[in-house]
Amino acid sequence: DTEVTQTPKHLVMGMTNKKSLKCxxxxxxxAMYWYKQKAKKPPELMFVYSYEKLSINESVPSRFSPExxxxxxxxxxxxxxxxxxxxxxxxxSSQLDLVxxxxxxxxxxxxxxxx
Amino acid sequence: xxxxxxxxxxxxxxxxxxxxxGCNYSYGGxxxxxxxxxxxxxxxxxxxxxxxxxxxxxxxxxxxxxxxKSKFSFNLRKPSVQWSDTAEYFCAVKTGTASKLTFxxxxxxxxxx
Numbered sequence: 493d494t495e496v497t498q499t500p501k502h503l504v505m506g507m508t509n510k511k512s513l514k515c516x517x518x519x520x521x522x523a524m525y526w527y528k529q530k531a532k533k534p535p536e537l538m539f540v541y542s543y544e545k546l547s548i549n550e551s552v553p554s555r556f557s558p559e560x561x562x563x564x565x566x567x568x569x570x571x572x573x574x575x576x577x578x579x580x581x582x583x584x585s586s587q588l589d590l591v592x593x594x595x596x597x598x599x600x601x602x603x604x605x606x607x
Numbered sequence: 608x609x610x611x612x613x614x615x616x617x618x619x620x621x622x623x624x625x626x627x628x629g630c631n632y633s634y635g636g637x638x639x640x641x642x643x644x645x646x647x648x649x650x651x652x653x654x655x656x657x658x659x660x661x662x663x664x665x666x667x668x669x670x671x672x673x674x675x676k677s678k679f680s681f682n683l684r685k686p687s688v689q690w691s692d693t694a695e696y697f698c699a700v701k702t703g704t705a706s707k708l709t710f711x712x713x714x715x716x717x718x719x720x
Contacts, residue, residue: 523706534697534710535651548707582651588706595641596708598651 496599498583504605507573513602515566515583523588524566525596526558529580541566542588573606580604609634611700613711620688621719628683628714630672630698639701640681641708642672646694654696657681668692693718 496517505511515524523542527535540548541560555577557569566583580601586594610633620626632638642654655666662674672683681698698711 525706525708532695532713532715534713536710537707540706542706584651586706594701594706595653595656597653598643600650 496583496585496597498581498599498602500602501600502603502605504607505570505573506607507575509573510569510571512570513568513581513583513604515568515585515599516564517585517597517599518564519585519597520563521585521587521597522563523586523594524560525584525586526556526566526568527582527584529582529601531579535582539568570604573604575606578604578606609700609702609709611698611709611711613696613698613714615714616712617715617717619717619719622690623687624718626683626685626688626692626716628696628698628716630681630683630711631679632681632698632700632709633679634700634702635679636702640672640674641699641701642666642670642681642683643697643699643710644694645697645713651697654683688716688718690718690720692716 499514526538529535538552539558544560555572559567582601583599584596586596612631614629640657643651644654645651654670655664657664657674665671670685696714699708
């Protein structure tokens with residue numbers, strides 16, 4: 493299984509809602525990532541989890557709250573978002589070992605619209 | 608901080624034309640280099656990668672890239688493009704042992720029949 497799955501595919505939420513994005517991989521990867529991609533722009537890194545611990549937070553606003561309950565799952569909890577947070581949210585995973593070539597595998601993304 | 612530049616923002620080619628997309632990065636140390644493709648409505652897929660060894664790297668779908676260390680470049684090439692190559696192409700760089708992948712701004716390739 494060389495797939496990263498993400499649910500839901502589409503999400504529309506109001507600014508007062510609380511929702512969660514989910515990501516799952518069964519490749520045995522111990523690094524998982526959240527990216528944000530606006531239209532016609534490259535993905536921007538938000539968070540990195542290494543061995544289920546948050547290792548990188550790219551100064552993301554606290555209305556985005558990541559969680560890694562186990563080595564296969566990654567969640568992104570959303571609360572009080574703004575319309576400018578509307579974007580495609582991508583999850584990725586990679587091996588994490590002493591060798592540096594940890595290629596990242598991307599999921600299809602969740603297209604989020606904040607009204 | 609490292610940066611990745613893709614100078615071609617939008618490229619339009621006819622089928623069978625040759626392709627070269629530029630990618631330059633700013634980091635002077637050890638780098639791992641990647642080209643990803645994003646077809647319309649689909650997720651990012653890895654085309655090819657360079658870690659070490661032969662600087663000419665061959666990827667999927669007939670793509671190749673050449674790492675030129677002295678020029679800090681990793682240009683993507685394909686001898687003859689097809690209509691199905693229409694997509695957004697992203698160059699990405701990872702430095703040292705860091706987990707962070709830095710993407711270029713992307714090049715939109717449009718192949719006409």
